[in-house]
Amino acid sequence: MSSAQAVQAQFLFDxxxxxxxxxxxxxxxxxxxxxxxxxxVPVLLGGIFKATRNRSPVEAYADIPSKLAYEQLEMRxxxxxxxxxxxxxxxxxxxxxLLIMRGAVAAAMDGALAxxxxxxxxxxxxxxxxxxDPAVGRSALDAAGLDGAQLLARTQDPDxxxxxxxxxxxxxxxxxxxxxxxxxxxxxWFGKDRLRDVEEEIVRRRSA
Amino acid sequence: MSSAQAVQAQFLFDxxxxxxxxxxxxxxxxxxxxxxxxxxVPVLLGGIFKATRNRSPVEAYADIPSKLAYEQLEMRxxxxxxxxxxxxxxxxxxxxxLLIMRGAVAAAMDGALAxxxxxxxxxxxxxxxxxxDPAVGRSALDAAGLDGAQLLARTQDPDxxxxxxxxxxxxxxxxxxxxxxxxxxxxxWFGKDRLRDVEEEIVRRRSA
Numbered sequence: 031m032s033s034a035q036a037v038q039a040q041f042l043f044d045x046x047x048x049x050x051x052x053x054x055x056x057x058x059x060x061x062x063x064x065x066x067x068x069x070x071v072p073v074l075l076g077g078i079f080k081a082t083r084n085r086s087p088v089e090a091y092a093d094i095p096s097k098l099a100y101e102q103l104e105m106r107x108x109x110x111x112x113x114x115x116x117x118x119x120x121x122x123x124x125x126x127x128l129l130i131m132r133g134a135v136a137a138a139m140d141g142a143l144a145x146x147x148x149x150x151x152x153x154x155x156x157x158x159x160x161x162x163d164p165a166v167g168r169s170a171l172d173a174a175g176l177d178g179a180q181l182l183a184r185t186q187d188p189d190x191x192x193x194x195x196x197x198x199x200x201x202x203x204x205x206x207x208x209x210x211x212x213x214x215x216x217x218x219w220f221g222k223d224r225l226r227d228v229e230e231e232i233v234r235r236r237s238a
Numbered sequence: 239m240s241s242a243q244a245v246q247a248q249f250l251f252d253x254x255x256x257x258x259x260x261x262x263x264x265x266x267x268x269x270x271x272x273x274x275x276x277x278x279v280p281v282l283l284g285g286i287f288k289a290t291r292n293r294s295p296v297e298a299y300a301d302i303p304s305k306l307a308y309e310q311l312e313m314r315x316x317x318x319x320x321x322x323x324x325x326x327x328x329x330x331x332x333x334x335x336l337l338i339m340r341g342a343v344a345a346a347m348d349g350a351l352a353x354x355x356x357x358x359x360x361x362x363x364x365x366x367x368x369x370x371d372p373a374v375g376r377s378a379l380d381a382a383g384l385d386g387a388q389l390l391a392r393t394q395d396p397d398x399x400x401x402x403x404x405x406x407x408x409x410x411x412x413x414x415x416x417x418x419x420x421x422x423x424x425x426x427w428f429g430k431d432r433l434r435d436v437e438e439e440i441v442r443r444r445s446a
Contacts, residue, residue: 084302094292096415100428107435114377207304226434227315 037235039228040213041068042074042201043147045134046127048119049144050210051104051155052145056112058230060225066230070214071144072134075209076125077198081208086124108222130167135193136184142176149174182218245435245443249276250419251355253334253342256327259363260420261430264320267340268433272440276420278351280342283335283417285406290415293376294332302397316430328366332354337393338375342411344392388421388442 041057043050059226079085080196089097109117128148137146153159153170161167164182171178201211203220212219214231244371249265251258265276287293315324338358346355361367361378369375376386392398409419413426420427422439 082302082304083306090298094290094415096413097292097412098288098428099413100415148251198333202304205304205307207302207308218311223431 032101035234036103036117037064037066038213039066039068039217039232040071041075042071042206042213043208044073044127044209045150045154045161045188045210046123046125048117048155049105051151052108052112052114052117052208053212054227055114055116056222056225057071058111060229060232064229064236066232066236066238068232069118070147071197071201072131072138072143073201073206073209074194075130076193077195077204078091078206078208081131081199081202082104084207086208090206104149104223116156118156118158121156122158122162125154125160126162129164129182130161131173132185132190133181135197136181136187136190137176139190139193145174145176146181147175171227185188243324243398244438245272245274246421247274247440248279249331250279250281250414250417251420252335252417253338253358253362253369254283254333255417256310256325256331256363257310257313257430259359260316260320260325261418261420262359263322263324264430264433267320268437271320272437272444273374274440274444278346278355279405279409280339280346280351280402281414281417282402283410285403286410286414286416289407289410292415294416296332298309302409304377313342324364326364326366328362328369330366330368330370331338333362333368334370337372337390338369340374340393340398340402341389342400343405344389344395345384347398347401352399353382353384354389357384383423 031170041053044055061067078080087098087101093099108114134143134146134150137143148169149171150161153167159170161170168178168182171181204213204216204221208220210222212224212228214228214235217231219228240282249261251262252356269275269314295309297413299309332333342351342354344356345351357379358369358375362369363376367374367378369378372390380382412424414428416428420432420436422436422443425439427436
């Protein structure tokens with residue numbers, strides 16, 4: 031017999047991905063409809079790209095303007111479909127997210143990943159701020175009631191650094207080549223537009 | 239007031255695309271559910287790639303094995319979702335489709351596009367045969383009750399050649415960068431996995 035608790039759903043993200051941000055706005059609705067909570071797994075998109083030789087759409091399609099335009103059209107469609115009002119493309123894109131991703135690992139170790147993700151995603155993609163700057167990151171965390179100075183200090187801890195590397199390597203070993211990525215059990219989906227399939231698989235496993 | 243007749247749906251295809259073949263197996267079900275018939279538009283994928291500087295996934299992801307593996311996973315998922323039993327990857331891929339695409343234009347001019355598409359798609363992706371060879375193409379058409387010799391001869395007609403070029407250029411001008419592509423009115427969708435969105439848009443326009 032399956033139950034909502036027995037279904038494992040994961041959301042692999044990097045704050046640098048606008049499509050991860052948009053996915054993060056939709057996941058709470060999926061959790062409400064299915065009763066299954068997603069585990070948020072911070073991984074480094076730059077590390078995934080390096081390991082798989084993949085590139086961001088902005089880079090890969092730089093010479094294919096109609097393909098890039100279509101990516102942007104599908105972004106607008108996703109935003110319209112889900113009634114998303116808080117999104118602005120970060121003018122500092124691409125943003126080096128190494129420190130804020132390490133901060134996410136530290137926050138997760140402290141059991142504070144959810145408020146950390148909310149605060150940083152909002153600062154990156156709703157406000158949007160130059161979040162590669164440690165001072166900007168720190169004040170965004172402070173403003174959200176988190177301890178920015180302490181989290182920033184933790185980004186230099188070897189266990190935090192090592193955890194982010196290990197989780198990124200594990201994602202690559204499981205077939206991840208870009209973000210956002212989703213797992214239900216060991217089944218992989220890539221991209222925000224697969225969230226419907228992800229939800230269907232969660233429902234299928236719950237009723238199995 | 240809208241009606242099924244007032245909604246314009248188009249399916250842009252090239253026989254060289256396995257995902258166009260798979261889409262073609264699903265479109266009849268969408269037509270049955272919505273009452274809206276798709277116009278099949280033959281266009282040259284090679285011409286689209288050349289004009290947009292895009293490449294096939296097999297080529298573009300040759301150095302990104304996990305991305306290519308994911309493409310193949312999504313192909314298997316589509317096949318399973320739609321209960322498709324007749325599909326074999328053509329061992330002669332990539333196939334030069336210039337002649338058989340011109341043949342499709344000639345067949346369309348004769349009002350025989352539907353049986354032509356059925357015969358050639360089946361020969362390409364179900365049997366599958368080396369369809370770049372004119373003799374193979376001719377006998378596949380003959381076997382389907384079409385006049386292979388006459389259609390093959392028509393591929394040298396200037397009006398046939400010109401029509402295929404014009405339809406390909408028009409597709410590029412409308413934002414197409416790959417196949418399969420779909421239009422509902424002037425709204426573009428790319429790829430077999432967008433057929434759900436295409437169907438939703440058809441239904442939305444019918445009830446508008």
